[in-house]
Amino acid sequence: MARKLSPEEIQVFKDLFDSYDPDKDGSITVEEFAKVMSSAPGKQPTQAEVEQIIKEVDLDGDGTINFNEFITMMTGLPYPPKDEEDAEYSKAWKEYEPSLNGSITASQFRQLMNGLGDPVTDVEVEQLLNNVDGEGKLSYKDYVHFMKNRNIEDDIVSGYQ
Template identity: 25%
Template sequence: MNDHEQKIMVLRKAFQMFDTKKCGYIETMKIGTILNTMGQLFDEVELNSLITKNDPDKTGRVNFDGFCDIATHFLEEDDAESTQQELKEAFRLYDKEGNGYITTGTLKEILRALDEKLTGRELDGIIAEIDTDGSGTVDFDEFMEMMTGD
């Protein structure tokens, strides 16, 4: 998977997190917040002109393509390796014993931290998708797959 595809995956996750009604649109006023969340610096004026370009009718919302167009404008070129490195570090943080896996309980905490609006049932659904063998644990590969969608 190339850098571009990986970026799109990260953006899709961010988009889905903020598209709480699952309507396929997010409010343009949230884009700044999303960029901040991703640790991305941006120029307010530049952001507003990109929003205007992607929302010419001033509906106050954009679809995923529009969001991508705006966000990729600001995303630094960082390689897939550094993303994997960051994920590895995040994983290690939770895999305190260094067993090479984390429990699905721990994963729930991570997911809940990412999005407080997730219900218990939604979390269980996500976990079931990731922990395909039902082992109650998630290894690094499964974790990577969940975070990057490979």
């Protein structure tokens, strides 16, 4: 699992980022990047080379490097770190309820869990829906909460095996 950056490390990156971003607008343009590169010793990169670097680092495609992209470039790891579990949960949920703001029914929930290869028992569904709003529907928040608690229980159980 990716190690989280400490606040001190983030501050170091922030200072470095600021030195690339003299107008402090929160993004490094091709021009700003080229300026730093050209003040560094060694071979001067061409405009095309700088553009190429920016292109590789520019994850959101806006033509500049923001702070998150900068850290990703420096560490070689996605920043902010993605919670892979959450991504998996939301992907499965979106097949039934794309906005993440609505709710799904018990039978949709069952299908969703089957799709994850993690079927739920009737008792689990019943308990879950009883704990929720009494309308027999499940919000995204309830679902994530359930998934997290369920995995913790699984971990505890497998810890004794």
